Amino acid sequence: MKALEKMGFEEATPIQEQTIPLGLQGKDVIGQAQTGTGKTAAFGIPMIEKIEKSQRKIQGLVVAPTRELAIQVSEEIHRLAKFKGIRTLPIYGGQQMDRQIRGLKDGPHIVVATPGRLLDHIRRKSINISNVHTAVLDEADEMLNMGFIEDIRDILKAIPEERQTLLFSATMPKEIRNIASTLMKNPEEVKVKSKEMTVSNIEQHFVEVHEKQKFDALTNLLDIHVPELAIIFGRTKKRVDELMDGLQARGFRAEGIHGDLTQGKRMSVLNKFKNGRIEILVATDVAARGLDISGVSHVYNFDVPQDPESYVHRIGRTGRAGKTGVAISFITPREMPHLNLIEKVTKSKMSRMKAPSSDEARRGQQQITVEKLVRVIEKGQLEEYRETASELLDEHDSVTIVAAALKMLTKERRQTPVTLSSVQPLSVKRSKNKGGDNRKNYRGGGDNKRNYNRSKGKPQGRNRKFQNKRGSN
Ligand SMILES: Nc1ncnc2c1ncn2[C@@H]1O[C@H](COP(=O)(O)OP(=O)(O)OP(=O)(O)O)[C@@H](O)[C@H]1O
């Protein structure tokens, strides 16, 4: 309770309310609830409650699909368990093996791991998970999908059968749910009731735009929206690199993250984004699941996601814990059927948005400056500027002066020409095998420290759940 108070949680979210009691009773649970609704604590709290602190053995194991997510979940559990003296260790690829082995020798109670590296440790016998009584698959549908399923089976074989197994995700396609039940004992299925698969506090739009016009449309939108933090999803690593270069050429503070980067690079990019030193993160689907970064006000699907589940997770990087967010998906005319499929599966509607012209972007941008100026006017306290102002008016007409002030206050728009390599539109057929950042790369390189507002020691407002830093963005 002390930890929860410190974290600024005032009441349980619905998934927490419904699954924590089951978790405490030792039941197997499949928990499905929308993105950003606190699934981590929903499995973390019962797991922590069941740990025998005096036993220096790994008793709880969480498996997550990406390194960044493993680190984040480990940190959240650490915060939840802070006053209990329970030790948590993240284990993931790209980090030195001997460092992890030392960490394991320290006797953690809970390990949060990515599957590949965990299997390495199991095979080398540098980890002992034979005392695990609680196993969690976070992003369970992803973990039980083609790329990971065999690894998961091998991992679960190393854990006693009388374990409790908890599966959580915002999405759970039927075929995956069927696989899931073969790994569990009479699982209770908890699905937080909601009409849509996505959260209602995310405004969802689509822009129909030809491939060649996408980049200009993107920078025009960015100039109008001025996101606090934005994530832009591209289909492939190459695409992400090109987008990053293009955005930088147009004066945006943007960097990219994907599976081909070194662990150190992935870590530093994500940290910069969390600290606000860059305003735009360009990413493959490696950043689509689970990441909880406060301040992400906008998500742009520069390329349409491969499947409806990916859409749900991508846009779920905004609009978390009761905040609002905006998601915009670019769809080329030939990809329109794909949009229909996403809408059908997620049961949500995207409203059509026109790609702004450069002129509209310019005016939109100026409008933002005008709003800033008006706020200063309303605030008053301009006495000490009045004399200089009237002197200025003796020499220039008022419109010229205001125009100059607006120019000074408005970010310069760079129109540097940018051409991206051409790509094929996404075919409409629903393919099981995701292209782009393939699953193997999910394990490739990366490390990160989460940087929460909360960790800076300020629970935001009365109830964090309904706090919205940006107002209505
Ligand atoms: N009861 C609560 N009250 C307020 N904030 C909460 C509560 N529970 C969790 N949170 C916060 O909400 C945010 C989202 O939680 P979390 O990352 O667990 O969501 P999730 O359901 O796992 O989302 P995703 O499907 O994207 O993985 C986190 O910052 C978390 O600390």
Ligand SMILES: [Mg+2]
């Ligand atoms: Mg999660």
